[in-house]
Amino acid sequence: MRTKFLFIAAILCIVINASAQKDEAEYKQRSQDIQSELWSNPAKEFAVKAIPSTMDSESAVIIATSFDVVNSAKMKMKFGALGFGSVQRVFYQTTFHERVKINDKAALEDYSTIEYQKKLDKSVSVALIKVYNKTTTYIGAKIIKPDGKEIVVNTDEEVLTKDETKNKAGKLAISDLQVGDILDYYIRIEQMQELNSDMQGPYTFFLGGEYPILYQSIKLQLDEKSGVEYITGNGAPAMKEMRDDDDNIILFSEQRNLPKIQSSLFTSSYRQYPYISIQYMFITKGADASTHFSKGEVKHGFLSDALLDQFQKILQSNAVPVNYSAYIKTANYFGGEKHLKDQSQDTLVKTLYNAWRLTTFCDFSTTNIDITNDNNYAQANSLICAISMSRMLRTLGIDHEIVLLCPRNSNKLKDVMNLGDFEAMIHLKNGKDYWLAFNDIVTQFNEIPARFQGEDALTFRPDMDAKNLEYNPMGKQKIPVASADKNTETENINVAFNSSNMQQLQIDRSTTLSGATRHYTQKELLMMEDMQADLATSVNEKKLTDRLADDKKQQKLVTEFSAAFAKEKTNQKSYFEDEIKEQYDQSAKDVSSYEVKDAGMFSSNFMYHTNFTMDNYVKKAGNNYIIEAGKLLGSVTKIEEKDRTRTLDVYMPYARTYTYNISLALPAGYKVKGLENFNKNVSNETGSLTSTATADAAAVHITIKQQFLKNFEVAASWPKLLELMDGLYDVSNQKLLFEKSN
């Protein structure tokens, strides 16, 4: 028996080895075929060996880059559960090919290695049925030396960082690559799927990149049963569309001489740089009926009605899971569901929204306690949350709208390709306008996130009287924009010389942040323990530990959560230290006290107080002291020379106002000089800057106010914005002389 077993094991071993060898041989053969296909007769753009000498100063030049897709489908006879039948196999062949001239060591480093998923087999076998889903990647690279000699890189020099039968990942260091060489490489991904067809993409191509591009092409050859959607954003040209003899869909785009994209301040890439984004899908018989792809059609350039139809179907579907926790908490707050009808709409909605904040951001796992500050940065999925909120409002009989929009740091509304590109809010306009945004834990009732403001939005309104869920499109509307006086930072800074060291300043700082300026710092400084307690109180609930204590089954969690909260609390001082360092671009010598005065969870202001010592702001000069008083307003960036002219419009984060009230104690026996250096007054259509300094017997008083009126300015207004920014930088460099009185 044992002998037989060993014999079978040996046979299996031989079979497995033979199979592996066969796979390897097939892989090598396919590699050679692809190499021959791509390199034997290349397009003339991929045969270029010289670049214009004017580009010698570039780090690298992309001579040619192409993205090619071939997709096809075949029927395959297979033995299945019901005997022989046909199954559809979809093939995807994606090739990225690039030829690049390496001009320096930075580019050499960039191009020195290729990493790839060599093989991924996600095929599924059940009994005698096997459903294939296999992806294989082939790579190739050759180097063209300055003398024209071509050297093909030996891809057998790859190393496998994953080497399993069904999952192989590789890494190749490009041998013999030097500055001055041309590297010509490709990555071919071949995928075969049965009984399934995933959407491919979206693939996004900016027309330009890190290096200048002499030639760029995108080509798709897709089976006639495919549906294609693509957009050409920000002035990118449309793709050429045609059919071949087999009625395959052909899409083609090519560009020449694309300059490199230079980074710039206050830009929104998907709003300002030309790009093409493509997605496609092979439409099988069993494809989702609600898909926005249409078999055999190419849709270009706008938000499709089909996508909105798809969203409408989701809105109207009872199958969409809805979280009613906030509704239940609201009902509890008012003493039961029957009392809800007695409440004003304002009160109801406000409570419901705060209950949503509590349930969304403070629903801590009780199996694995993690309440560190990282949780403060959680972001809600606005689309899902808006749908849930809409259902709850409908249950409460409150008329409202769901608005769909794209944030101003992402693509335009007209360039939406998938539902995931949208964000959503709820808009109520019974009497007063209210907005419910599903953003972060510190976003308040009727607060619109800055990135949504000023955007066009699509509106869907539920039919409150309909028996079934019905939502109707109601056209477009514009999201309001907050004015500069709603997004404020006010710093009240009282400064005195350190009594034991005149070259150190003792700074007592009270900070008030409102609107969009709050969010980052609130999340940096607030403790989750305190936020959840505040949110719980707002809906008349006990804070977590008290709530747990009331539940016999969960009482044991009280000490654990208390310990976790206490542990996180020990980090709070370091969060304040970090905040001071960010503000002043210098660490405080010593932070003697720190305190949150108003958490700003419901009020318009987030207020905190810090007291600390700072070095390096006082220079001794003989018997006198020079105070770098301008530095007390914090670190101010000077706009660099390369950014002082621009053709791109200006996407400011939001309209805003900064106010600094600095009081600097005058030591006995000293008089102050240089107050006039702080006098500045700039005002133009983009905003204003005022700065004044006065002194009395006890102290110097400096007041600075800078205001940016809008969240968007056309490029032509950039010099006006520079006046404001340069003005503040100038103030930040001003000094005072404390002169010893004779």
Place this chain on the structure above:
Amino acid sequence: MKLPVTLLLLLAFGIKASAGNFASKDSNIIISNAKDVYEFVYDKSSNSVQVKESSTTIYNCNDFRSTLPVVEFYNEKVTIDDVDFSVDGKKPKDVKPVYSYYEIDDYFYSDAHICYFPLLLDKKGSVAQVSFQKTIQDPRYFTNVFFDEIFPVALKQIVFKVPKWMNIELKEMNFNGYTISKTKDYDSKNDEDVYTYTASNIESRDGEASCPGPTYIYPHILVISKEANPAGTTITYFKSTADQYAWYRSLLKDISNNETIIKAKADEITAGKTNDIDKIKAIFYWVQNNVRYIAFEDGIAGFLPDKADEVMRKKYGDCKGMANLTKELLKAEGFDARLCWLGTNHIAYDYSTPSLAVDNHMICALMYKGKTYFLDATENYLALNNYAERIQGRQILIEDGDKYILTHVPEETYTQNLDSEKRVLTINGTDLNGTVNQSWKGEEKEYILYELNTVKKDKSQDALKRYLANGSADYKITDLKTSSLDSIDGDLTASYSMVHSNAVTSFGKDYYVDLDFKKELSSSDFDTSKRKLDYLFPYKTHIERITELTVPAGYKISSVPPDLSISNSNYDFSITYKQQPNKVVYHKSIILKNTHVAKANFKQWNDDIAKLTEAYNQQLVLTQQ
């Protein structure tokens, strides 16, 4: 750098380690008890000795339920044979160890792998027990065992079962300040000595930037496997440095460099050079310039240099490959070049303890006219006869046929790394205008060239200006001229004109002038409440700054800041202001003679930095006459 030692450290230290950075003194999870047993066994079939490792660790959840991420390292020479785990006595059903390639920072590839899995400690007081059975296939790879872990350790036993046929030495390292006891028993049944080390209350290892390597700091046992005689024949490991050298040399025999190809390349590189030193430089600099350093290690290849002609063809290699290519190119031109092994300053050991843990680097030695030059081509921009801090003074093993030479890499002083700047300035309103000449040597030069060459060439000029301006937007540089930014030989020099806006403050009849805009080491004191470990600067420093300021006509110097002079065996800080006719000369010298600032010296350092910072915050006053 060679991988295996790094890996061996990972293997030694990674046991039951967690990937999380949450372990500290008040850690929610602690190790209440850990026991690592290492047993030397003889494998008849392969006639080899293996080390069987059996570790059991008990984790306690102190305060609140959380997830313990268990991680164990292995590689080609160390296998994981079995893993077992439980929480509160039960094996979690859904937990399955994952075995995966482990990517080490800065390594292109290594054979390091990890086995990892999460264990949920689902209530305060939960106790997890994790056991690993591992086999180290060759005692040479069994080098050191650490007591500390990522979590605080209440009690840990490390047991070595050493059969009488096995000759090892156990060296106790960094035991001072720790409670560690040792017993030795004889197990007559197995005819073996049993060494048991018991440590209690070991703090978790919390990483700090710029600290000495772990072998300097943490308590551990260095294991030296000398020889074995399990079956009548003696297997020699590392009884002496000679044995270690012999083993290295046995590996080198497998390399067959293609001398014809190498010779052709060497001739091409040195064409037109008639002077020996010029030829040596040409070869050394060619390797530095043309071969990319890629750490690529795999099993025994961690100790085996790639063929010189292969490194030359690929234009990439690790330290061993680059050393071998340098050696072979030099040999092809008739020079006496050798391979060398050494441990960088990251490692506390030297060859007095023969072990694979002693070294982590290979370079080339050149014997020329009675002098030994050490050529480390992995240092991309360090010239011949300059040495990187990490290898300076390190003991080095040089090949010498069947013998070896044991010596030291020269210990350079701070003067090797001179960073010198001379500014000649005038006052123009509230600006300082002038010309600047600057030069850099040694590792200062290497640092700048390395950084500049990582920047795209169309941006490198701006990057250099930003560096020269110390990041100040008010320091405008024009007419910048530099020596070659690719050249390894000689000093790096720069000259330029500058305008420093707002460097002068004018109040009434007075000008207040800040003559130092770089203020190196200002406020660089250590926070002694947070910093636990000694601090290491990357290299010795020698900064010289001279600023000559012309006193404007009609002005006189009314106040000059006091000079500063601090000098001790580790550093010198000096600032002087000299008044000369119509000008004042500011001279600053910052010298770090020793890169190591011991925690015991933090107070002195902080006091001196406070004085330096105070001196920086003084200004010259010129008054209208």
